[in-house]
Amino acid sequence: MDLHNKNILITGASQGLGLGLAMALADKGANLILVARGEAKLNRVAEKLRLGRPSHQFIYGISADISKKEAIYRLVIRATALLKAPLDILINNASTLGTTPLRLLLDTGCEDLEQVLQTNLIGPHRLTKAIVGNMVLRKEGLIVNISSDAAIEAYPTWGSYSASKAANDHLTRIWAAELEPTRVRFLSVDPGEMNTQMHADAVPDADPQSLADPGQVALKLVHLIANAETEKNGSRVILSKWEVPNVASNRNAPARSA
């Protein structure tokens, strides 16, 4: 898929992986709606990303708290108003750890779990619901849910976050199974450990040198998004193990001589 002129909404876009994705997708010529809670920071990011780009490439920030039901349609409809076109790709990237430092489940408030599920599971689900119906009629579209290895592994103290990510991975598979006849595609992606604020909040004593740069991870993830049709619909991709498909192996490309 050529990402040029594609209309993409990214949540959690003012820092970390979301910011990296915004930069990489802007470089591909995509039109972007960047979403985050903090308005001032988001506007600075959007402004910086617009610098030096053609005026017909739309890059806008919309501040919204996706854990709030009332915010969802206001966000999605405002996004299409600004883009003057339907959305082609949704990247559910925003998520929260809940209260840090992380605690054992027995020490975690249920309200804390609830709040993590609102932001990491219900919010992305509502966004998907608000966006995917139009994709069904147009028979195209891609939803990317950012996952974590915590969705698979049972790391002590990561309960709320892990449960939200595991549930989201499973919803991704079910969305894909239910909408199989419509050509709308779903992927969940484990981007691996990155040097982000979120990681520092969760593991304050980690050595930043041992962690991947979110900008680099974003570049690879954008490759994956451009090649999403090569992945099984609804599958969970571990980005570090994913290989950029060899162009020569593409049936449409001329064969390369040995």
Place this chain on the structure above:
Amino acid sequence: MSLQTATRPRDRHEQKLLVIRRRPRVPENATFSDLPHFLNQGDLLIFNDAATYPASLKARTQGGQSIEVRLVAKNEDGSWQALVLGEGDWRIRTEDRPAPPRLGPKDVLFFGNHQSSDEKQSGTIVPDFALPDARRFTASIEAVSKFSNRFMTLRFEVSEQEMWKKIFELGQPIQYSYLKEELSLWSVQTLYSSLPWASEMPSAGRPFTAELLIKLARKGIEFATLTHATGISSTGDEALDEKLPLNERFFIPAKTIEAIGKAKNEGKRVVAVGTSVVRALEGCYANHGALHEGMGSTGIILSATTKLCVVSGVISGIHDQSESHFRLLEAFAPREALIQAAQFAQKYGYLQHEFGDSCLVLRS
């Protein structure tokens, strides 16, 4: 004879479908989820994917009077056609709402809060003219309709980005006085809504569920979309209501033109989901003598004398005989058949208006 009105949105899974066809000559009573049964493989359903924006905004005049501004349609140049109503809320029928105070070109309307949260605590009210720039959201009136002093062109004095931000912050969906509860923004969206062009929900599409769309797709029924700026259903001003529907803009994607061509070539039906889709397609055809992709606008009025060139069927709401909507369906079926259908609808307890049951009228 009159039909009962749906006073709360009909549950999508309980939606009834009244089917009017040439054969059998009698109306048929079905549920909306039976729709695939009445269509054939290759038939094309065309949906209006306009999202409903929060078109109703509270405002004040320079004299401090409270008014409600309904943003009916956005013009090409960024200004808005707006209906302005006097004081009162949605529980009062539009036709019973007082007219706004006399307004004229260059008058300014003020939107949003007088008070910040601090001022609220201390009880301070800052007059509109003294509001700091950051809290000012105003529109100036450019023209007032010669037909009605409720209808005007106004322009928000900010960038488009800022304008949408404020509309989504301050606006509420237009409400219906016959409903029991206030509608939220998400309850006035179809499953597939996209661009905010509709001041009121394109309600014919409301009963479509994902389950139904997939059932239709599995049967080989094709989908296409267009976007039509559905305007308001009622202005509360007779002189103005007579002018409805006003000129409305639409956008038809190239893919949709292709899909219609394919269906026509193969002798399949083109079924419009909503009369707004009929207006866009037949209006476009009337403008050019053929379908053209892209933007257009139409003021076409459908009636018994309309020769339909594109559309062979329509899915629509149930409406009373006295309404313009009924006359419009005469483009699809003879009057006697529609009257018979209306009696049938009453007998079987069909509910009417935007949030009620549906009908499918097929010419072939």
